[in-house]
Amino acid sequence: MKREISVRGKTALYGVLSVLCIPFVFPTWWMVTSSFKPVNDIFAFPPSLLPTSPRLDAYRTVFELQPFAQQYWNSLYIAVVVTIGTLAVSTMAGYAFARIRFRGANVLFVVILTGLLIPSEVTIVPLFQLFLKLGLTDTHWPLIIVPILGAPGVLATFIMRQFFITLPRDLEEAARVDGLGHPGTFWRIALPLARPALGAVAIFTFLHSWNLYLEPVVFLSTPEKFTLPQALTQYVDAYGGPMWNVQLAAASLTTLPVLAVFVFAQRQFVEGLATTGLKG
Template structure:
C-alpha cells in the first residue's frame, strides 16, 4: 500500500472518530422522534426504534399550530437576513471606502455593540416596544436584529471584505462615469458574494435560534416562533412529551441544513477573506 494512501486512510478514520460526538446527538434525535414514549425513557436505551411510529409527528401538528409557527420563523428569518445584508453591505462599504472624519472612531464604537449581551438591553427595549404598542407582534423580532449585534458582526465582515477589493476596479468604474452608488451596486456588491453568504448564515441562524426575544415580546401561540414553540409540548402534568418534542425539533433542523448547504462555500470564503486587510 502506498504511503500517501495509508496516511489518507488514517486521517479519514481519525476524522470519522472525532465526528462521532457531533453526529450522535443528531442521530439520537432523529431516531427517537419515531419511537413511542415508553421506548425513549426505557432502559437500556435503543439506537434504533423497535416500534416505528410517525405518531409523534402527527401530534406535533395536532397539539399546537406548528405549521403557523414554522412559517413565522421562516418569514422572520428571511426578512431579517435580507434587511441585514442590505444595511450591513452599505455600512461596510461606507466604512471601507468613504473617507470622513472620525471614521475609525465610528467603527470602534460600532464594534462595542458586540460586547453588550442582549440580556442587558432587553428591559429598555421591552419598554420601548410596549410604549409603541408592538407587544405580541413580529415587528420587534424583525427590526431590532437589523440594528443589533448580528448587524454589527455583518458590518464588520462586509467592511473587511470591501477593504480587500482592489481599488483599481472602482477607479475604472469611476472613469466610466459611475458614481459612488453605481460603483457599490454594480461593482462592489456583486463581488461580495462570499461575504454576503457568511453574513446570511450568521444572521439567519441567529434569527432562527432566537429564544429570549420571542419569549419577551410574544404572548399568542399563533405568533410563536419555533424555539419558543418547542417548549410547549407538555402533558397534563407539565412533563415534557419527549418524542413529540424531538419530532418537532427534527423538523426545525431542515431549513438550517438547506441554508448551510447552499451557502457553505461562500461562508468559508467570506470568513477567510475578512482578515486579509484591515
C-alpha cells in the first residue's frame, strides 16, 4: 500500500513539474521549430507547434551572409580561455583569502567585492581608452582580460573562498604534519576537493563569456572577429528589419554549447551551489 502511494505521489509530482516547465521550454521549442519555417509561417495564427514543410534555407543563409563559422569559433575559444583563466585566478585567490592570514585580508576582500557593485557600463569608456592606448582594440584581448579580472572573476573568487572556508582544518593540519606548506596543501588537498565549486564557477563563467555583448560591440569592428551575440544582430534585410527565420536559426545554433555544458556539468553545478555556503 505504501509503495502504491509512493508511486502515485511521484507520478503526480512529475506531472506537476512537467506542466510547470512548459513556460520555460516553450520559447526554446518555438525558436528551434520556427527556424525551419518560412517567414510567413512564423507569425501565423493559430501558431503551429511543428513546421508543416521544414526547410533548411535559413541555416544555409546563416553561413552565407556572414563568416558565422569563424564567429562561432571566436566565441567558443574566448569562452574556454576565459573559463580556464578565471578558474586559475579565482581558486588561488579564494584559497589565499580563506586559509592564509595576513594583515588587511578582510579589508582587501571587501574592496575586491565592491567590483560586483560597479556596472560594466560605468567602466567601459575608461577600459576602451586604456586598450586603445595599448593598441588592443579590435582584438580579442579585452574580451579575455576584462572578464578574468573584472566582475566575473570577483564572483568566482567569492564562491571559491566560501567553499575553502568550509573545508575542515584537520585536513590542513594533517598536511602540515606531512611537511606540506600552503602551495602543497592547495594543489594536493584543497583543489581536488573543490570539484563541485569549480563546476559551478566554470558554468557561470562560460555562460557569462558566451553571452557577452557590450564589450564585443565596443571593442570589435571587424566581422571576422565578431562573437556570436554581436553577430546575431547583423542578420537584417535591406530595410534594417530582422530576418526572423535566419536569426532564429543562428540563435538555435548558438544554444548548442550552452546545452552541452549543462548536460555534462549539471551535477557539479548543483553540488557546487549546495556545498558552497556563506560561512565566513
